[in-house]
Structures are given as C-alpha cells and as structure tokens.
Amino acid sequence: MKPFAVRLMAAAALLSIPAALSAHRMWMLPSATVFSGTDGWVTVDAAVSNDLFFFDHQPLRLDGIKVWQPDGSEGALQNGATGRYRSVFDVKLDKPGTWKIGTQMSAVMGSFKADGVEKRLGGRRGPPQPGAPAPLTVADIPANATDVKVTEISGRNEIFVTAGAPTTTVFKTTGKGLEFAPITHPDELVAGETAKFRFLVDGKPAGGLKVTVIPGGKRYRNDEGARELTTGADGVLSVDWPTAGMYWLNATLTDAKPTTPRATERRMSYVTTVEVLTP
Amino acid sequence: MRPTTFLLLGGAITAPALTALVSPASAAPAGTVTITIPRLNVAEYHKPYVAVWLEPVGGGTPKTLAVWYDLKKRGNDPGTKWLADLRAWWRKGGRSMAMPADGVSGATRAPGQYTIPLPADVKPGQYVLNVEAARETGGRELVSVPLTAGGRTSGKTELGAITLSAR
Numbered sequence: 001m002k003p004f005a006v007r008l009m010a011a012a013a014l015l016s017i018p019a020a021l022s023a024h025r026m027w028m029l030p031s032a033t034v035f036s037g038t039d040g041w042v043t044v045d046a047a048v049s050n051d052l053f054f055f056d057h058q059p060l061r062l063d064g065i066k067v068w069q070p071d072g073s074e075g076a077l078q079n080g081a082t083g084r085y086r087s088v089f090d091v092k093l094d095k096p097g098t099w100k101i102g103t104q105m106s107a108v109m110g111s112f113k114a115d116g117v118e119k120r121l122g123g124r125r126g127p128p129q130p131g132a133p134a135p136l137t138v139a140d141i142p143a144n145a146t147d148v149k150v151t152e153i154s155g156r157n158e159i160f161v162t163a164g165a166p167t168t169t170v171f172k173t174t175g176k177g178l179e180f181a182p183i184t185h186p187d188e189l190v191a192g193e194t195a196k197f198r199f200l201v202d203g204k205p206a207g208g209l210k211v212t213v214i215p216g217g218k219r220y221r222n223d224e225g226a227r228e229l230t231t232g233a234d235g236v237l238s239v240d241w242p243t244a245g246m247y248w249l250n251a252t253l254t255d256a257k258p259t260t261p262r263a264t265e266r267r268m269s270y271v272t273t274v275e276v277l278t279p
Numbered sequence: 280m281r282p283t284t285f286l287l288l289g290g291a292i293t294a295p296a297l298t299a300l301v302s303p304a305s306a307a308p309a310g311t312v313t314i315t316i317p318r319l320n321v322a323e324y325h326k327p328y329v330a331v332w333l334e335p336v337g338g339g340t341p342k343t344l345a346v347w348y349d350l351k352k353r354g355n356d357p358g359t360k361w362l363a364d365l366r367a368w369w370r371k372g373g374r375s376m377a378m379p380a381d382g383v384s385g386a387t388r389a390p391g392q393y394t395i396p397l398p399a400d401v402k403p404g405q406y407v408l409n410v411e412a413a414r415e416t417g418g419r420e421l422v423s424v425p426l427t428a429g430g431r432t433s434g435k436t437e438l439g440a441i442t443l444s445a446r
Contacts, residue, residue: 032363034363034366034369034370034374035363036359036360036361036362036363036369036373036374037356037357037359037360037361037362037363038355038356038357038359038360039355039356039360040360162374164374164375165374165375166374188370190370277366277370278366279367279421
C-alpha cells in the first residue's frame with residue numbers, strides 16, 4: 001500500500017506542473033506525423049522523463065489530453081491506457097488534414113500568511129487526494145493576510161499529425177498565454193532545411209524567447225544535444241535540423257502580466273514534439 | 280551530334296534508344312524515361328513502391344508521371360497506407376493526389392526496365408526528373424536527373440539506371 005501511495009503522490013506532483021518548474025520533461029511521442037491512406041491511425045506514447053524519448057519515470061496522465069480534428073472541432077482519443085512508466089492512446093485519423101493532440105493546463109500557486117500561519121494556495125499539486133481538504137484558492141485569502149505571493153501557471157503540450165495534405169486550422173491561436181504559431185508546417189520538416197516557428201504571448205510576437213531543442217535517442221549518445229535558441233524580435237525561431245528524427249521543443253517564459261487577481265507573476269511553458277524526415 | 284547519339288545508344292539498351300537514333304538527341308526534348316528496378320538478392324523481397332515526377336527547376340508545381348503501388352491490396356486500406364514512405368514525392372505533391380489516379384497510378388513492378396513516355400509539352404532543361412523507390416523490409420532511394428535527352432543517372436540501392444531518351 002505504501003509504495004503505491006508514495007508513487008501516486010510522486011506522480012501527481014510531477015504530472016500536473018509545467019516543465020518550467022521541473023527538470024523532468026513532459027512529452028508526447030507520435031508513432032509518425034505524416035500519414036497516407038484511408039485508414040490512418042496514430043498511436044502516441046505520453047510520459048514524463050529526463051531522457052528523450054525514454055519512458056523510465058512517470059506516465060503522463062490522460063485526463064487532460066484532447067484531440068482537435070482538422071476542422072478545429074474536438075476529436076476522440078481511443079484505447080487509452082496508463083502503465084507504470086507511460087500512457088498510450090490512439091487517434092483514428094478519419095479526416096484529411098492536420099490534427100492537434102495535446103493538453104492545456106492552468107493553475108494558481110502561491111502562499112500567504114494569516115494570523116501568523118503560512119498557508120499554500122492550490123494545495124497539493126496534482127489531482128485531489130482522497131480525504132484531503134479542498135485546496136485554497138485566491139478567493140480564500142483573508143483580508144488580514146500578509147506576505148501574499150500568487151503565481152499563475154499555464155502550459156501547453158501539443159503534437160501535430162497530418163493525414164494527406166497538411167492544413168492549418170488547428171494552429172489558430174487564442175491570444176492567451178504562450179502559443180505556437182508555426183510558419184513552417186511542423187509536419188513538413190526535413191533535415192537540412194531551416195524551419196521557422198513563431199511564438200506568441202497574448203497574441204503578440206514573443207521576441208527574445210528562449211527555446212530548448214533536444215533530439216530524441218539520448219540513450220545512444222553521450223551528449224544531451226540540447227540547443228538553446230532564441231526568437232527574434234518578431235517572435236520567430238529559426239531551427240536547423242542536422243539529422244532526421246524526433247525532436248522535443250520547449251519554451252518557457254516568466255512575466256509580470258498575470259490575469260489572475262492578486263497574482264504578481266505568471267509562468268508559461270510550451271512543449272511540442274516534431275518529426276524531421278530525411279530529404 | 281553523332282557522338283551524343285552513340286553515347287545514348289550505349290547507355291540505354293532498350294527500345295527508346297533506337298528511336299533516339301532517328302531524332303538527334305541534343306536538339307530534341309526528352310520523350311521517354313527508362314527506369315530500372317534492380318534484382319536484389321535478399322531473403323524477403325517485395326516489389327517497391329515507385330514514384331516518378333517532374334519538378335520545375337526554379338520551383339513550382341511538380342507533375343507526377345507515375346506511381347506504382349500495391350493497388351490490389353485488400354482490407355481496410357487499398358494499398359495507399361504506405362504511399363507516404365515515398366516521402367519526397369509525398370511532400371512534393373503526392374499527398375494532394377487522389378488515388379488511384381487515371382493514367383498515373385499502377386501496380387508495383389517486378390525487377391526489370393520500364394519505359395514511361397514524358398508529357399509532350401515539357402521543354403528540355405527546365406525540369407528535373409525524380410524517381411523515388413521504397414521497398415517493404417527494404418530501403419528507400421531518391422534519384423534526380425535534369426530533364427534533357429541523353430540524361431542518365433543511376434541509383435545505388437533500390438534503383439538501377441535511369442535513362443532519358445528522345446521520343
């Protein structure tokens with residue numbers, strides 16, 4: 001019983017927070033990103049680990065993962081299963097075009113002091129524990145509270161797969177938080193060609209944004225192989241792909257423009273996995 | 280003129296080379312392409328998927344001339360599932376085509392030489408001819424050659440000699 005409980009807590013702690021806060025990396029790995037034929041299925045591994053793309057730590061929870069069809073409407077996730085180290089699910093690509101699969105999370109973290117006692121907002125990270133008191137929210141901060149520190153956290157973790165000819169409807173941005181607005185279609189990446197991706201914050205170009213690009217296959221080389229790239233003033237990131245393969249992209253940004261009342265800071269993260277093919 | 284013609288004759292042993300004798304090679308536009316699918320000594324052999332297409336040199340809309348795939352495959356998918364493995368062709372326009380395509384798609388071919396007529400309205404030097412082959416349990420290869428009569432190249436693994444001849 002104890003190992004299970006410990007494990008559950010560890011999983012809960014790690015899985016619901018954006019990559020910005022953890023050395024561990026959230027990732028989704030599609031079986032492929034380019035599909036032909038009339039009966040296309042993509043199967044996806046989803047996990048949290050240090051080494052990409054090896055599931056050796058915790059699974060990514062399936063509750064928050066959604067599917068967007070090429071027309072932007074919601075699609076279905078099928079055959080979902082969560083194992084010790086990874087989750088797996090399928091999506092039937094029964095419509096031509098580009099599909100988006102991913103999670104979007106937002107949370108509020110923080111602490112305050114009331115009557116000399118420090119209390120935490122958001123309670124335990126992760127899903128509610130049985131028997132635990134309801135987590136405190138911003139509304140629970142009493143008038144006499146001191147040392148109020150509230151941080152808004154948001155994150156997106158998305159992958160894109162295409163059946164037939166690529167489309168761009170699923171790239172439509174909301175104008176909220178850190179978003180990915182690709183110029184080069186993420187399912188048209190080829191080794192030796194430069195890809196351009198634009199990042200937006202609240203719908204405006206995210207200039208000077210640091211983006212980490214890490215190739216998969218960590219176990220079979222010595223170096224991490226991570227590259228720290230920076231977007232230009234127009235929010236555009238240029239990425240060269242030295243070799244074909246799967247790559248993990250992660251951008252994080254902290255600013256002082258939260259939308260949550262009483263919050264002073266917001267942390268945003270964006271994660272995607274892209275596939276680069278040989279020419 | 281003569282040396283070019285002879286060179287061409289030496290290279291392509293198939294019928295198109297004979298017709299090349301009649302019309303001098305360098306002046307005439309390429310009329311046919313001959314593609315060699317090599318015989319491979321492997322334990323498990325499947326006939327390759329092959330795509331043949333023209334691309335304007337300065338970029339532009341590619342034109343697919345032939346796609347050979349397993350179009351008689353039964354089941355949920357009529358052989359099109361693996362067309363994306365012809366990944367250069369797929370990206371350059373294959374993904375926008377409906378299959379089967381009239382006058383373009385056909386069954387996979389056994390090892391041997393195959394001659395495909397080129398469209399009459401293409402001008403020499405303005406296009407590159409691409410041939411891509413992908414084989415189940417095997418490799419994938421892309422071979423490109425400028426579209427001029429007498430043009431020739433050869434694949435190393437999945438494709439043999441590719442020869443362009445005047446009509």
